[in-house]
Amino acid sequence: QLQLQESGPGLVKPSETLSLTCTVSGGSIRSDSYYWGWIRQPPGKGLEWIGSVYYDGNTYYNPSLKSRLTTSVDTSKNQFSLKLRSVTAADTAVYYCARHPDTPMAGGDYWGQGILVTVSS
Amino acid sequence: SYELTQPPSVSVSPGQTARITCSGDSLPKQYAYWYQQKPGQAPVLVIYKDTGRPSGIPERFSGSSSGTTVTLSISGVQAEDEADYHCQSGDSSGTYVIFGGGTKLTVL
Numbered sequence: 270q271l272q273l274q275e276s277g278p279g280l281v282k283p284s285e286t287l288s289l290t291c292t293v294s295g296g297s298i299r300s301d302s303y304y305w306g307w308i309r310q311p312p313g314k315g316l317e318w319i320g321s322v323y324y325d326g327n328t329y330y331n332p333s334l335k336s337r338l339t340t341s342v343d344t345s346k347n348q349f350s351l352k353l354r355s356v357t358a359a360d361t362a363v364y365y366c367a368r369h370p371d372t373p374m375a376g377g378d379y380w381g382q383g384i385l386v387t388v389s390s
Numbered sequence: 391s392y393e394l395t396q397p398p399s400v401s402v403s404p405g406q407t408a409r410i411t412c413s414g415d416s417l418p419k420q421y422a423y424w425y426q427q428k429p430g431q432a433p434v435l436v437i438y439k440d441t442g443r444p445s446g447i448p449e450r451f452s453g454s455s456s457g458t459t460v461t462l463s464i465s466g467v468q469a470e471d472e473a474d475y476h477c478q479s480g481d482s483s484g485t486y487v488i489f490g491g492g493t494k495l496t497v498l
Binding site: 318374 | 420
């Protein structure tokens with residue numbers, strides 16, 4: 270059974286960089302059938318797509334976050350990562366990682382449990 | 391910017407059919423996906439590519455598409471179906487992903 274698990278700091282100071290990692294177990298991230306994505310959800314609000322990465326490093330980003338965003342993949346560790354620079358309180362959210370079959374536009378069929386990241390001094 | 395529009399809330403009595411709509415100009419060109427999300431949990435995919443139902447999702451969940459609107463239908467609604475439902479699709483060029491604002495389904 271495929272599992273995804275987010276990890277990283279739960280508290281980030283304003284203007285600093287939010288860094289998260291998603292570890293994939295029960296399957297290989299090096300697959301030409303899947304894309305690996307990040308989605309966030311501010312408290313009490315809806316879902317927002319952050320971006321996706323392919324095992325070869327190709328990336329797809331939300332235009333509204335693109336200038337602050339970097340995603341990457343480490344196939345040796347079966348992990349993919351997110352870095353969001355210059356964070357503000359508006360970046361406070363539960364961050365999820367997910368697997369997307371066939372295209373980065375596809376629905377996520379497996380999700381991590383989510384990690385709450387609070388931006389505060 | 392491109393948007394997907396969902397009603398904020400839908401209420402239905404047990405045993406009835408709930409219909410949740412999602413509207414957007416690119417829906418004729420891009421597939422839609424639906425998620426169910428219960429409090430404190432990650433979203434669960436219940437419909438893919440407009441009408442597909444993933445393994446393990448009850449048959450009472452179905453999806454349909456007509457022009458710029460897609461609809462998630464839940465027939466014979468049960469108390470356990472009370473949740474937030476989110477639609478997802480892409481912009482017309484398939485460059486980025488958009489979510490609807492979410493709909494809270496209340497089972498009366």
